[in-house]
Amino acid sequence: MGGNWMRQTRLFLNTMRENPADAEIASHQLMVRAGLVRQLTAGVYTFLPLGYRVLKKIEAIVESEMDAIGAQEVLLPAMQPEELWVESGRSETYGPDMFRLADRHQRKVVLGPTHEEVVTNLIDNEVSSYRQLPITLYQIQTKFRDEVRPRGGLLRVREFRMKDAYSFHTSPESLDETYRDMHDAYCRIFERLGIGYRAVEADSGAIGGSGGSHEFMVLSEAGEDTVAGCTSCDYSANLEKAVAVPLPAGDASATPAPLVVPTPGTKTIEELCRLLDVPASRIIKVVVYFADGQAVGVCLRGDHEVNEAKLKAVLGADHLRLATADEVLSAAGKRVGFVGPDAPIRMLFDRDIQSVSDGVAAMAGEDEHKIHVVPGRDFDLSETVDIRNVVDGDACPRCQSPLAFYNGIEVGHIFKLGTRYTDAFDTTYLDANGAAHRIIMGCYGLGTSRVLAAIVEQSHDEKGIIWPSAVAPFQVHIVLVSVKDEAQVKAAESLYHRLYAAGVEVLLDDRDERPGVKFNDADLMGVPVRVTIGNKIKEGQVELKDRKTGDVQVLSAEEAFATVLGMVK
């Protein structure tokens, strides 16, 4: 027993009628209520049989598509020496987000949040010739990240399952090819999984590296990422990466000379707007950051926000944070709120500051601002870059149509890493002439346990989960209405055995429960096809119900068998 058929009386499963108190989002509530998972501690979950069946199905699909593009499966260690991370420089970058421990000899060990270091080390040891390249390795592993705040059930956790792949190349063209293969494989994976997704341009973030990067997003209210997407063409990008058409330069030909006005105690843009009765788009603000220990000012319009990912990229900085009030005072010589674009620190200007034709800037003393300020006329625009988040009203960089914003769950992320890690480990191959060159790398992640949550988040109704057929824990759920009725039992057992013999994954609800309980549990569990065997068996009839559409067909037992085979194959 077990495997592809199961009697519900034997299934390790407790469904719950009420939502657990700490579950807020639908996927978390349903996964707990339907008995897929149980929380052990913050951000750490047990997968129960039903949940694990689904996870394995997701992973099997991922594996088959990885295999199809020639990637080879390995299993890298979850436990890794800290030295590797020190060598790559990421021990510091990751900081407290990594679980760290010491072994009995006080050697420092980390639990892998990802595996670039380990796999590069492996390749460094094993690959020496161009003849061995290109090669792509992948694994499905449990990863560990000590998240500041786990949340959203299985969406942001500290221990999770992830497929990660790494490719190694002798040329950028070869990397491009594998990157495209991966991109296409990911599209096939999400199509096979039966979920709606969007591939978006992304920032490469902490993993580092140069070159392209795409994220695969499941659009959902519960998502933590913001996606900016064009309303007419297919441009879409993570907000961290999204760009817009530059705003038109303002016409300052009629702007009078600057004038100092008193603005005591205005600490925010909002206060300043109210006091001077100007819109935020006419304020020229300066935000002070510390990038790798150096103070740098960012000058942009009052209604725009600094995009820290862009700022980090422009500066090439590893660490970036806002300056504290005290640091602002000592670095720029003015209190927070009164640092102007002429402050005596390195200043970066957002390119759209040039859209201001008659602005307000803190280019005077404390508790004063200048009005009628024109960028370029009244202060120098030394370094002009795109450094802000796109906002509502911005135009698509490809087709000029308006951009719109969505929440998304990041379920996959692919990168062209370049030589970020092979530089760190001095990983080279010999070419046909015997000359050594750095190996070029790509890496490709896909969070399988997060995909599970994302599917539930996207595919449910008020009664429960609606599994896409490809990942459903079982294909057919036979609900035997009364275990006391011999005719029903006989018909149910017969169908159960025939479906199993035909290779259909089938769950038989043989519990001595009232029909309402069984129907509600079946809806909660979300198996795509339900066969109800009840008192219509007297007329030789059973009922077939589609979980997603709710469509019901009344058929003979024989017809039902044939129809079910047709539906699941």
Place this chain on the structure above:
RNA sequence: CGGGUAUUAGCGCAGCUUGGUAGCGCGCCUGCCUUGGGAGCAGGAGGUCGCAGGUUCAAAUCCUGCAUACCCGACCA
């Protein structure tokens, strides 16, 4: 890291103000009855009241500390 809330049976909660035998609903076990959308009746099992101190004749309840969990925020000048 900061703030808030919570912690009492497997799950959801009451009890705490005003200290005195630990309760309810769901679930679970037994029996009867019932059987097409979470029935009913009867009986029953199950709790170091998060942990450690303190106050008191007496603490789930008051006080102190700690732990854990959940939520919100983490400074755009």
